[in-house]
Amino acid sequence: KNQVEQSPQSLIILEGKNCTLQCNYTVSPFSNLRWYKQDTGRGPVSLTIMTFSENTKSNGRYTATLDADTKQSSLHITASQLSDSASYICVVICRTGGGNKLTFGTGTQLKVEL
Amino acid sequence: NAGVMQNPRHLVRRRGQEARLRCSPMKGHSHVYWYRQLPEEGLKFMVYLQKENIIDESGMPKERFSAEFPKEGPSILRIQQVVRGDSAAYFCASSQLRTGKTSGNTIYFGEGSWLTVV
Numbered sequence: 001k002n003q004v005e006q007s008p009q010s011l012i013i014l015e016g017k018n019c020t021l022q023c024n025y026t027v028s029p030f031s032n033l034r035w036y037k038q039d040t041g042r043g044p045v046s047l048t049i050m051t052f053s054e055n056t057k058s059n060g061r062y063t064a065t066l067d068a069d070t071k072q073s074s075l076h077i078t079a080s081q082l083s084d085s086a087s088y089i090c091v092v093i094c095r096t097g098g099g100n101k102l103t104f105g106t107g108t109q110l111k112v113e114l
Numbered sequence: 115n116a117g118v119m120q121n122p123r124h125l126v127r128r129r130g131q132e133a134r135l136r137c138s139p140m141k142g143h144s145h146v147y148w149y150r151q152l153p154e155e156g157l158k159f160m161v162y163l164q165k166e167n168i169i170d171e172s173g174m175p176k177e178r179f180s181a182e183f184p185k186e187g188p189s190i191l192r193i194q195q196v197v198r199g200d201s202a203a204y205f206c207a208s209s210q211l212r213t214g215k216t217s218g219n220t221i222y223f224g225e226g227s228w229l230t231v232v
Binding site for chain 2: 102
């Protein structure tokens with residue numbers, strides 16, 4: 001069964017600190033992996049897209065890594081800001097006969113405090 | 115360039131009524147996906163549509179739920195005879211190409227429609 005597990009479930013950090021969110025998946029066959037940021041009451045917004053051959057990709061203060069062998073990904077946030085408070089969702093795309101399907105993790109709820 | 119537009123943003127229905135949720139994809143996008151997010155849970159795939167075609171409805175309950183994406187107009191997710199368990203946020207997403215066909219194919223989400231069944 002295709003699954004995406006994220007940890008920690010929730011995290012509180014002080015403004016300016018760094019943090020790393022984890023994503024483990026069992027989705028197969030793998031196509032690509034995406035990280036989304038979802039503010040409360042809003043739709044998810046794409047942060048990064050990573051294919052099988054990519055190990056690291058950065059988008060401003062966000063850096064995602066992917067280890068396709070161990071089926072793990074991480075999202076590192078540097079110099080956190082209050083506006084980073086949101087749910088971060090790991091999404092894995094797999095190829096199926098009927099198209100490509102997204103499997104979502106349940107997200108890590110990040111809260112950045114003063 | 116407007117993003118994915120969903121309406122209504124919030125909808126309250128009594129048990130047994132019908133709920134209709136609309137989604138206008140981004141301009142130039144012909145692939146639409148509907149997801150449901152229950153409180154404290156992740157997004158769950160419901161249905162994938164192209165214009166006038168349902169490509170994959172494996173995530174949609176067999177009864178009471180239907181979806182369409184007509185040649186003209188928005189995609190509509192229809193829930194008949196709603197029950198309390200249907201209360202959730204329903205997100206629509208669109209893409210230009212089939213999901214994952216290229217790594218650069220970004221999927222854009224709407225802001226969601228929050229359905230509350232009382």
